[in-house]
Amino acid sequence: MPPNETIDRASYLPAYAQLVNILKDKIASGELRPGSQLPSEAQLCERYQISPMTVRRSIGDLVAKGLVTTTQGRGTFVKSVHIGEVSFGLGDFKGLFGEKGDTKVRLLGARIVRANKRLARKLSVREESRVINIRRLLINKDVPVLFHEEYMVYDPSLPIVEAEMEATSLAGLFSGHATSDLKGGHLTIEATTLDKEEAELLGGEVGEPAFRLAHTFYDFNDNPFSWGWFIAQGKRLSFRTSLGIFEHTA
Amino acid sequence: MPPNETIDRASYLPAYAQLVNILKDKIASGELRPGSQLPSEAQLCERYQISPMTVRRSIGDLVAKGLVTTTQGRGTFVKSVHIGEVSFGLGDFKGLFGEKGDTKVRLLGARIVRANKRLARKLSVREESRVINIRRLLINKDVPVLFHEEYMVYDPSLPIVEAEMEATSLAGLFSGHATSDLKGGHLTIEATTLDKEEAELLGGEVGEPAFRLAHTFYDFNDNPFSWGWFIAQGKRLSFRTSLGIFEHTA
DNA sequence: AAGTGGTCTAGACCACTAT
DNA sequence: TAGTGGTCTAGACCACTTT
Structure with a gap:
């Protein structure tokens, strides 16, 4: 259940998805609290041995899910929950x-x-x-x-x-x-x-x-x-x- | 109002966003009807002189907006509207x-x-x-x-x-x-x-x-x-x- | 076999923020 | 100035669908 701390290149799950899961679990577990900053993209590249575009895709997914926000020049941060942004499906x-x-x-x-x-x-x-x-x-x-x-x-x-x-x-x-x-x-x-x-x-x-x-x-x-x-x-x-x-x- | 048929590299609007607008307008105008197939990614690269990753980003945006669907091996198609997929915000x-x-x-x-x-x-x-x-x-x-x-x-x-x-x-x-x-x-x-x-x-x-x-x-x-x-x-x-x-x- | 989207690389340059 | 994210390139290889 706890995802490995490395990317499994043999997995059927693509690298970007594995990184998404790793980061998501860190947020869910409270290791990354709302407001705290994620490692920079360069650091994530180095840490998980994947290229910048792949890291960006992962972070883009997290942004789309509303879990983090990015600010150019500052960094990527875990969002706190806001009811106003919630959406309901039909x-x-x-x-x-x-x-x-x-x-x-x-x-x-x-x-x-x-x-x-x-x-x-x-x-x-x-x-x-x-x-x-x-x-x-x-x-x-x-x-x-x-x-x-x-x-x-x-x-x-x-x-x-x-x-x-x-x-x-x-x-x-x-x-x-x-x-x-x-x-x-x-x-x-x-x-x-x-x-x-x-x-x-x-x-x-x-x-x-x-x-x-x-x-x-x-x-x-x-x-x-x-x-x-x-x-x-x-x-x-x-x-x-x-x-x-x-x-x-x- | 009608976007040019080429990407303006001097525009403040990034290339991928310009392509999104071009395709969106073709859908909105009915030039691309629900069910019809978009040009392949390779064709879009050639036509608009942009690289594959940039084209993919544009198409990814359209998928996220629910306007098109992609199927590996088949192509990208304009979606018809389905109420069940609609979402509304708080x-x-x-x-x-x-x-x-x-x-x-x-x-x-x-x-x-x-x-x-x-x-x-x-x-x-x-x-x-x-x-x-x-x-x-x-x-x-x-x-x-x-x-x-x-x-x-x-x-x-x-x-x-x-x-x-x-x-x-x-x-x-x-x-x-x-x-x-x-x-x-x-x-x-x-x-x-x-x-x-x-x-x-x-x-x-x-x-x-x-x-x-x-x-x-x-x-x-x-x-x-x-x-x-x-x-x-x-x-x-x-x-x-x-x-x-x-x-x-x- | 040919064509399509899916993933990924290894960089580049730019715009912005902080110090 | 250093560090960050934002955009983009020019390919590569793979998985899948269709003919």
Whole structure:
């Protein structure tokens, strides 16, 4: 478990990764405390008999992991932990899906509506223009876990529903192959409570805590083409992360 | 705005960053669509007259940004967007603090309690052992924005309250200088609703949507020493992020 | 066999910080 | 001035995928 103090050139693990592990362990064990300075790159080269570019790669990895900071002319230092820099992944959201095959999508409705003011602004279309509204329920092992409501611009030049629906298909977005028409989007996570309809669909109680994941997706002309949100019960979902050094970083 | 098609060796911007921008723009403009293959590293070396290591650094940056993937023996390809890989930061949380000077912390109470079963498990102490309980209210411009409840192990060998309180002081954790006794921790974000007490403290309504950010912090012996949570009204907070290519990536 | 990315060398010069 | 990290070169050899 304790890594050797030398680089094993025969190891399947590349030299830079071995050095990362060595330094990481020194930090995790407290041998290198937050604020203390790491050996200089030249010293690490000499100590472990590896070339400068390899040492730099190792240190770059540690910087990327948020474990150290470098300052030109000063040196490399172990960072102390800051909550503000933590990031959470949406992988937890994906966990609602479970194993493939367990998950089904039930289409609750698809219709064409006229854009009100808010919708017109969100999709950059004129008020009263036609917009596709799609409502889906995601079911995992017969348990409804996610409600999705989405509005998409209606482009008469396209074969409507199938193409549009595939564009932001749940499976594609979360785990599989998204379309190449999607340039990117914005997401926000909000706290909310279930309303009557959502509670019925998800099998929960009205007023129960829930997450709303709102999305806007853009095409390669930077025009929004989809706006909507996912609703998940709070009890079925939480976002987890770690600060500092933990197994999962290994 | 459109970057030149050559590397400017006189630019203050390093060569690898210039190549990153060139490739990023080709992706953003749709010239390189999701799924399509980038020129090989050798071709990029030739085309832009830079050495292999420099090209690799550029591509490494794009991989880190999640814009491309590389497969040994196959090539480098533009990724399509996947929600599951998105991550969002706690910077939004930090936004509750506002400009420095606007923010005050009011100590609502600090006392020593006996650990119940749950608390004993969370802090890895025996049931009935003594634990410090601290409750704070964070106030920004006279508006209460954050309620913090925390339990810490009571170590009789330390000068109690001040040392312990500083260990996870709000200011230190979110923006400033954390102590070097903190190795790391686990965080979870949950959806919840305000109970009566929280509603009174935060000036909200009972049952109103809220976020709970729960934390456990560990020392360098991997012993948990702090467990607790922050409560923020949902209307004062949302977590935002982007997928794909947007300005903020520049 | 040809082409691709993955690792690594052994230096070079530059920009910045400290003394 | 000495020491630090930041960038970059011009190759090398390896592992892997595809034809």
